[in-house]
Amino acid sequence: MSDSQENLWYKDAIFYEVPVRSFYDSNGDGIGDFPGLTQKLDYIKSLGIDCIWLLPFYDSPLKDDGYDIRDYYSILPEYGTLKDFDNFMIEAHRLGIRVIADLVLNHVSDQIKWFQEARKDRTNSKRDWFVWSDTPDKYEGVRIIFIDTERSNWTLDPQTGQYYWHRFFSHQPDLNYDNPEVRDEMKKVIRFWLDRGLDGFRCDAVPYLFEREGTSCENLPETHEYFREIRKMIDEEYPGRILLAEANQWPEDAKKYFGNEDEFQMNFNFPLMPRIFIALAKEDAFPVENIISKTLPVPEKCSWGLFLRNHDELTLEMVSDEERDIMYSEYAKVPKMRLNLGIRRRLAPLVDNDRYALEFLNALIMSLPGSPILYYGDEINMGDNIYLGDRNGVRTPMQWSYDRNAGFSRSDPEQLYAPVIINSNYHYEVNNVESMSRLPSSFLNWLRKLIITRKRSAQVFGRGTIEFIHSDQKEILAFIRAYENQVILCVYNLSRKPSYVTMDLRKYSGWHVREMISLTRFPDIGELPYFFTLQRNSFFWMSLEKPDAT
Ligand SMILES: OC[C@H]1O[C@H](O[C@H]2O[C@H](CO)[C@@H](O)[C@H](O)[C@H]2O)[C@H](O)[C@@H](O)[C@@H]1O
Numbered sequence: 001m002s003d004s005q006e007n008l009w010y011k012d013a014i015f016y017e018v019p020v021r022s023f024y025d026s027n028g029d030g031i032g033d034f035p036g037l038t039q040k041l042d043y044i045k046s047l048g049i050d051c052i053w054l055l056p057f058y059d060s061p062l063k064d065d066g067y068d069i070r071d072y073y074s075i076l077p078e079y080g081t082l083k084d085f086d087n088f089m090i091e092a093h094r095l096g097i098r099v100i101a102d103l104v105l106n107h108v109s110d111q112i113k114w115f116q117e118a119r120k121d122r123t124n125s126k127r128d129w130f131v132w133s134d135t136p137d138k139y140e141g142v143r144i145i146f147i148d149t150e151r152s153n154w155t156l157d158p159q160t161g162q163y164y165w166h167r168f169f170s171h172q173p174d175l176n177y178d179n180p181e182v183r184d185e186m187k188k189v190i191r192f193w194l195d196r197g198l199d200g201f202r203c204d205a206v207p208y209l210f211e212r213e214g215t216s217c218e219n220l221p222e223t224h225e226y227f228r229e230i231r232k233m234i235d236e237e238y239p240g241r242i243l244l245a246e247a248n249q250w251p252e253d254a255k256k257y258f259g260n261e262d263e264f265q266m267n268f269n270f271p272l273m274p275r276i277f278i279a280l281a282k283e284d285a286f287p288v289e290n291i292i293s294k295t296l297p298v299p300e301k302c303s304w305g306l307f308l309r310n311h312d313e314l315t316l317e318m319v320s321d322e323e324r325d326i327m328y329s330e331y332a333k334v335p336k337m338r339l340n341l342g343i344r345r346r347l348a349p350l351v352d353n354d355r356y357a358l359e360f361l362n363a364l365i366m367s368l369p370g371s372p373i374l375y376y377g378d379e380i381n382m383g384d385n386i387y388l389g390d391r392n393g394v395r396t397p398m399q400w401s402y403d404r405n406a407g408f409s410r411s412d413p414e415q416l417y418a419p420v421i422i423n424s425n426y427h428y429e430v431n432n433v434e435s436m437s438r439l440p441s442s443f444l445n446w447l448r449k450l451i452i453t454r455k456r457s458a459q460v461f462g463r464g465t466i467e468f469i470h471s472d473q474k475e476i477l478a479f480i481r482a483y484e485n486q487v488i489l490c491v492y493n494l495s496r497k498p499s500y501v502t503m504d505l506r507k508y509s510g511w512h513v514r515e516m517i518s519l520t521r522f523p524d525i526g527e528l529p530y531f532f533t534l535q536r537n538s539f540f541w542m543s544l545e546k547p548d549a550t
């Protein structure tokens, strides 16, 4: 493979999101760590993962689970040392697994020495690293993101009598990107970690870097310009490393972060994610088809990150009121399940642990255009704990076995950073890697099979075109993926009841049809409409093979 082809690795990759804290505790203190994660790399490899996304592991007071960074150049001591990190990187790369890490550019912890300096007095040399105002009226009308905890984007610093700007928690002051020293410091941070071998970054909260009066202070041209600078630096100094944007925005704004192939290579498909759940709730393919049309095309070397859940609440900021109502009434029947404008639940509980729905949803994100990103524990249908505060209920210890603490740690159960899941429907004694690996019919083994199947055709799914096939059945979502000489037909039944569909596939008349997971041969396509019956919430991936092709 040529260098430029190899540098497009992310387009064919499957990603796995991992918090070091939650994965495996190697020293029995109740907290996951880098040596623990290193020990579990074989498992990640066995899932078929190409790239790990690490949540923030930097020194932090952990008031926002590490998204409040106190020192960008060191590792939180509980997680290990820089040497442990280096060792983890070596082992991951030895297994052929790439690693990207969270990069929090927009804001810092109020405990970082930069802010401690800045708030000493108004003339301090670090003062201008942050955004200050004499009144809380500046940038009026800019939305508040953490609406359950914050009343304003400004907080008064009593010592210096000015307000500082923060888009998230009040303990997370925003950096001032109008200051060139800040822009340079963040480039230094990027180089520091890329020099240690990281394959790129998941860039947190990218829309918010710059502020301008009279705007929403989101997606400003200056913000795009800064990311173009960073991209240029990476392309020149670290070719093949990637930037993945977390830009939770409406489709037209989200798409802009790909730039002209000169900003982010990847971008989470936030517009798609809630609409998948809406389509499932309404038993209607339209929300998915409609949003896919709105988010495509993307530049050739770019890719959407396709996900169902992550470490945050399932955010509903960028949907209509009607769509949000559907989501709340279907998926958050109890008030405690809600947080800010979202739903703080894991994937399996969202769909009542329905195996059909779980297979359906995972297959869908593996077959739409982009690169799938799985959240740790969702492969074993982990439950959640809505009685833990903030988003902690979806961040509980990984469940490895039916031993004490789900095999996550040898500590006393009381010492764990969070309790393991013992709800009877999701108990770790059943939902754990060891038990589910041993059971041939488990969801975990099914997912492994699906991933193997996807990897056999990674380029079609990751890079291919998509063409929707319409039918009279609103519950049927069908599309053709094609890349070079490979053609795949995907058919999904969104209904909770069995359904059927007939399709005009005359364009492929004479072609063979093979179900891709079992390799079962179906009748060849002819001149008559092609007919499928589908079980409730089920799907087919069909390889369409030209008769004379090898
Ligand atoms: O560092 C602050 C937060 O940054 C990310 O936040 C994103 O998640 C929010 C929901 O929790 C979402 O509403 C917002 O648009 C995003 O930028 C990060 O993923 C969070 O964990 C973190 O608290």
Ligand SMILES: [Ca+2]
Pocket: 025, 026, 027, 028, 029, 030, 031, 032, 033, 078
């Ligand atoms: Ca530990």
